[in-house]
Amino acid sequence: MVVSDQHTETADAGEGVGPTPGAGVAQDGSLALGGGVVADDGVRPAPVVGQPDASTRTPALELRKVSKRFGVAWAVRDVSFCIYPGEAMALLGDNGAGKSTVVKMISGALSPTSGELYVTGKKVRFSSSQAARRAGIATVYQDLGLVPTMSVWRNFFLGAELRTKGRLDVRRMRWEAEESLKEIGLRNLRSVDQNVMRMSGGEQQALSIGRAVHFEQKVLLLDEPTAALSVKETEKVFEYIGRAKARGVAVLVIMHNTAQALRCAEKVVVMRHGRVISERRVEGDTSALMEAVNGDISGVGESLQ
Amino acid sequence: MANSPAGMGGLETVAPGKGSRNGRSPGGAGSFRDRTFTSYISLRTLAVTGVIIAVILILEGTSGGRLLQGVNVGGVLDASSEIGFIAIGVTILMIGGEFDLSVGQSFVASGMTFATIYHTVGVVPAIVVGLATGAAIGFVNGFITLSFGIPSFITTLGTSYVVAGMVLLVTGAAPISAISLPASFHMFGGYVFGLPVRWEVVWWIGLVVVMGLVLHKTAFGNHVFAAGGKPEVAKNIGVRVVRTKMTLFVLCGMFAAFSGIVLFAHLGDIEASAGSGLQLEAIAAAVIGGTALFGGVGTVYGGAIGSLFLGVLTVGLVLSGASTTYYELFVGIVLIGAVALQAKVEGLGNFTKRMTERLRIQRAFSGSEALSREELYGGE
Ligand SMILES: Nc1ncnc2c1ncn2[C@@H]1O[C@H](COP(=O)(O)OP(=O)(O)OP(=O)(O)O)[C@@H](O)[C@H]1O
Ligand SMILES: [Mg+2]
Numbered sequence: 001m002v003v004s005d006q007h008t009e010t011a012d013a014g015e016g017v018g019p020t021p022g023a024g025v026a027q028d029g030s031l032a033l034g035g036g037v038v039a040d041d042g043v044r045p046a047p048v049v050g051q052p053d054a055s056t057r058t059p060a061l062e063l064r065k066v067s068k069r070f071g072v073a074w075a076v077r078d079v080s081f082c083i084y085p086g087e088a089m090a091l092l093g094d095n096g097a098g099k100s101t102v103v104k105m106i107s108g109a110l111s112p113t114s115g116e117l118y119v120t121g122k123k124v125r126f127s128s129s130q131a132a133r134r135a136g137i138a139t140v141y142q143d144l145g146l147v148p149t150m151s152v153w154r155n156f157f158l159g160a161e162l163r164t165k166g167r168l169d170v171r172r173m174r175w176e177a178e179e180s181l182k183e184i185g186l187r188n189l190r191s192v193d194q195n196v197m198r199m200s201g202g203e204q205q206a207l208s209i210g211r212a213v214h215f216e217q218k219v220l221l222l223d224e225p226t227a228a229l230s231v232k233e234t235e236k237v238f239e240y241i242g243r244a245k246a247r248g249v250a251v252l253v254i255m256h257n258t259a260q261a262l263r264c265a266e267k268v269v270v271m272r273h274g275r276v277i278s279e280r281r282v283e284g285d286t287s288a289l290m291e292a293v294n295g296d297i298s299g300v301g302e303s304l305q
Numbered sequence: 306m307a308n309s310p311a312g313m314g315g316l317e318t319v320a321p322g323k324g325s326r327n328g329r330s331p332g333g334a335g336s337f338r339d340r341t342f343t344s345y346i347s348l349r350t351l352a353v354t355g356v357i358i359a360v361i362l363i364l365e366g367t368s369g370g371r372l373l374q375g376v377n378v379g380g381v382l383d384a385s386s387e388i389g390f391i392a393i394g395v396t397i398l399m400i401g402g403e404f405d406l407s408v409g410q411s412f413v414a415s416g417m418t419f420a421t422i423y424h425t426v427g428v429v430p431a432i433v434v435g436l437a438t439g440a441a442i443g444f445v446n447g448f449i450t451l452s453f454g455i456p457s458f459i460t461t462l463g464t465s466y467v468v469a470g471m472v473l474l475v476t477g478a479a480p481i482s483a484i485s486l487p488a489s490f491h492m493f494g495g496y497v498f499g500l501p502v503r504w505e506v507v508w509w510i511g512l513v514v515v516m517g518l519v520l521h522k523t524a525f526g527n528h529v530f531a532a533g534g535k536p537e538v539a540k541n542i543g544v545r546v547v548r549t550k551m552t553l554f555v556l557c558g559m560f561a562a563f564s565g566i567v568l569f570a571h572l573g574d575i576e577a578s579a580g581s582g583l584q585l586e587a588i589a590a591a592v593i594g595g596t597a598l599f600g601g602v603g604t605v606y607g608g609a610i611g612s613l614f615l616g617v618l619t620v621g622l623v624l625s626g627a628s629t630t631y632y633e634l635f636v637g638i639v640l641i642g643a644v645a646l647q648a649k650v651e652g653l654g655n656f657t658k659r660m661t662e663r664l665r666i667q668r669a670f671s672g673s674e675a676l677s678r679e680e681l682y683g684g685e
Contacts, residue, residue, distance in 0.1 A: 025337040129541050130541070130542075130543045133542070133543060133545075135399065135586070141541075145538060145541070145542075146535075146538060147531045147534040147535045147538050147539065147601065148534065148535065148602035149530065149533075149534035149535070149597075149602050150527075150530055150531060150534055150601070153326060153528070154527055154531075157527075158527060158528075158531055158539070158542050158544065159528075159531075159539075159542040159544050161524040161527055163523075163524060167518075167522050167523060168522050168523060168526075168527065170522070
């Protein structure tokens with residue numbers, strides 16, 4: 001895939017910027033309304049060791065003019081963005097903006113009406129969520145990712161059980177699950193034999209994220225992972241996401257809270273009425289950025305039309 | 306989670322070889338206890354075992370000390386194994402989230418098929434045909450349930466009437482008796498080396514152990530628990546839920562068939578009414594042994610212990626000279642106790658929630674893949 005093919009569609013033609021990647025977007029350019037920043041050479045925070053320069057890297061995930069229609073209504077219209085390995089992108093927007101629909105199209109739960117999806121440069125078309133999973137897309141569902149009646153380690157390896165001579169290698173699975181969960185930051189779990197039913201929401205997120213990292217998934221999708229969590233647990237989830245990024249996973253996270261989004265993501269994309277209306281890099285003055293992003297979400301910018 | 310196990314070894318933090326660095330290894334004592342034992346036999350199963358021991362002691366008293374005499378222990382085990390074979394299949398099917406109310410009819414149809422043909426085709430081919438009869442009924446149950454999305458307790462209620470009707474049509478309600486009892490029948494009905502225990506009990510225990518290993522120690526078993534615990538998650542993760550459930554339906558029919566064949570080999574005759582009520586007894590055995598009504602939880606050993614309870618009760622009450630009415634009374638009380646315990650453990654709210662959820666999922670699983678997917682993920 002050629003990076004320079006890519007362009008960002010913005011909601012209103014007047015704001016259409018369509019930046020040229022690799023052109024070295026000015027650092028303050030990211031604060032301008034609608035100033036889509038796609039390339040990130042030289043300004044990317046939290047670099048992944050050993051990663052080549054952004055201009056030569058392939059995004060882990062790229063969407064090009066993806067749309068979804070339900071009946072006569074377009075829930076998502078011409079959405080384009082890309083996420084690089086080790087980077088997190090937050091998708092923000094008001095209720096009904098189309099965020100979940102975007103995530104469901106990436107996870108294979110819905111198929112786009114039009115547009116293209118690329119995973120590490122390869123064009124993909126998912127017929128099911130299993131197909132997406134096979135292509136390296138891990139989705140953390142609030143209640144569709146874990147079997148509550150099964151133990152932590154059984155959930156961890158469900159569908160990818162380790163076997164020796166046809167029998168489950170229980171020891172190795174329990175051990176690997178425990179090590180992986182520690183690695184992702186879940187340290188005070190009582191036992192991997194515990195039922196998922198008895199875990200807190202944050203611990204369940206850790207299990208899902210840890211599993212994605214362990215199985216070397218390329219893209220991690222989270223739809224409002226912190227919506228039902230306490231402040232303390234939210235912090236932990238940020239830690240898990242940080243560790244997943246450190247392992248080179250590209251993260252797409254839907255959030256309602258702008259402040260939280262700015263804390264865990266390198267890039268913030270705002271949607272309104274199914275379209276991407278702004279894309280900003282998280283850097284510089286956070287409070288100004290927050291104001292701008294909140295303006296996009298609430299549609300203040302539209303009054304300028 | 307599609308990477309092969311070999312691919313995972315690439316992660317340095319999880320490679321077993323690295324364990325020694327932290328002074329830990331997969332085999333070594335970790336920060337958690339090896340709870341292998343309790344992951345097989347839940348605390349509830351242990352509680353039920355306690356209840357059974359209490360019942361044994363009471364019945365030992367009321368029967369004037371005859372229940373624990375060798376020959377009667379053998380009788381208890383005989384009675385337990387007859388329902389026990391069926392309970393194995395019913396238990397694993399229930400763990401997978403489905404019911405089979407036609408096991409009594411699979412039992413009769415297969416036993417009668419075996420009884421009709423063994424002296425012409427030979428015992429072993431007759432066993433194969435008998436088992437195939439049960440498998441066919443199980444297949445029909447699974448096919449209808451899974452392709453139309455009908456709750457399995459309705460499907461199998463229907464097939465139980467159909468099969469019962471067919472059996473009556475073919476046999477004209479006449480019992481079938483053995484013309485001769487071939488020596489090979491001893492492999493089920495004969496005594497084990499002069500002990501008061503029949504070979505069928507050995508078969509039962511053997512099958513319980515084998516199916517216990519299949520359920521708890523194989524990937525298939527893992528998928529059974531996932532399919533019963535939360536099918537939409539299992540499906541999403543890549544478990545072949547429909548195929549797994551289909552296998553369970555077929556196995557359940559075959560275990561019922563096996564019981565029918567063993568009964569005929571043991572008694573030498575079988576009649577159309579021999580299977581009535583067995584479906585409820587098998588479910589009772591499974592539930593008493595800790596199998597959840599809505600799937601995802603249970604053990605084969607629990608089902609065996611539940612069967613043993615029914616066996617103890619049957620023989621103990623006969624020896625005590627009590628009317629069979631007491632049997633139903635006791636089973637009813639213990640069954641309600643077991644389910645009440647289950648609701649208590651799960652929380653009553655959760656219990657009703659899972660009941661409604663089960664019906665929703667059942668509907669979602671019918672029809673095309675695409676339809677169920679939209680229904681499962683479409684609305685938030
Ligand atoms: N399965 C569906 N059928 C019809 N319309 C749908 C479906 N799913 C979503 N929509 C519509 O598409 C639009 C976008 O929904 P979506 O769930 O993507 O929004 P969202 O940004 O995730 O909102 P929220 O913040 O409330 O989660 C909404 O108008 C919604 O009603
Ligand atoms: Mg949403």
